[in-house]
């Protein structure tokens with residue numbers, strides 16, 4: 058029997074926030090689907106370890122350490138993909154931070170700036186450099202997925218700057234989808250609900266009772282595994298979603314349904 062074709066066979070993929078949680082799960086899922094990956098985040102030791110794990114399984118994987126807030130770091134990561142594999146086909150712009158847990162009127166400018174610079178400027182930096190590389194390639198085209206959140210669709214009990222930032226990610230996604238449709242570049246967002254990751258474990262540890270409250274806020278009443286979210290990103294990055302662009306896909310156990 059011929060080997061089943063992966064949905065991302067041969068694609069070159071940049072994944073940000075790949076050192077833990079959803080991004081690390083995406084690295085494994087994308088590679089399983091046949092992608093060649095470039096992993097990006099600040100914690101180099103984590104990236105090195107994951108790259109070694111993926112390479113040992115026979116995958117093509119490299120990493121580039123950097124900060125999404127810094128345009129030059131993102132430019133370097135995109136250049137690394139092009140230099141290593143010859144082009145950039147897909148990108149999963151997933152790096153993000155939850156920020157400080159406090160009511161709006163008690164947060165200072167630094168708390169606001171960190172969340173906006175990571176979650177919005179970070180996606181902005183990624184989009185600009187990725188789209189430049191995609192439009193410069195002779196074959197053109199591409200697919201980009203940005204990580205928003207259910208907090209990009211409604212206002213759950215998380216800090217206000219995070220809600221503002223994740224709404225902005227959806228705005229950037231729509232704008233880029235419209236501007237680059239004619240270039241064959243699709244741009245979509247995912248809006249994950251409660252997902253097991255460092256960010257969420259930290260939240261549960263700091264706020265007593267939060268885990269049960271958060272679970273009960275969605276019909277499925279559970280925390281997703283990061284792989285469940287990564288599968289949705291992989292599908293949106295693949296040609297199997299060829300008529301989907303400018304969309305935001307909730308991956309939330311029904312959180313935004315009721």
Ligand SMILES: NC(=O)c1ccc[n+]([C@@H]2O[C@H](COP(=O)([O-])OP(=O)(O)OC[C@H]3O[C@@H](n4cnc5c(N)ncnc54)[C@H](OP(=O)(O)O)[C@@H]3O)[C@@H](O)[C@H]2O)c1
Pocket residue numbers: 073074075076077078079080097098099100101103123124125126151152153154155175204205206207248249250251252253254255256257283
């Ligand atoms: N878990 C959930 O319930 C949930 C729900 C909705 C949306 N999300 C979103 O999902 C995305 C992934 O988060 P996660 O849940 O997987 O949490 P996580 O385990 O804390 O992962 C966050 C990732 O982002 C990276 N990152 C943070 N700031 C960065 C920066 N300035 N530059 C580069 N990388 C940076 C982190 O790596 P380094 O620290 O190594 O840089 C890490 O790899 C985020 O955008 C988050 O807002 C999560």
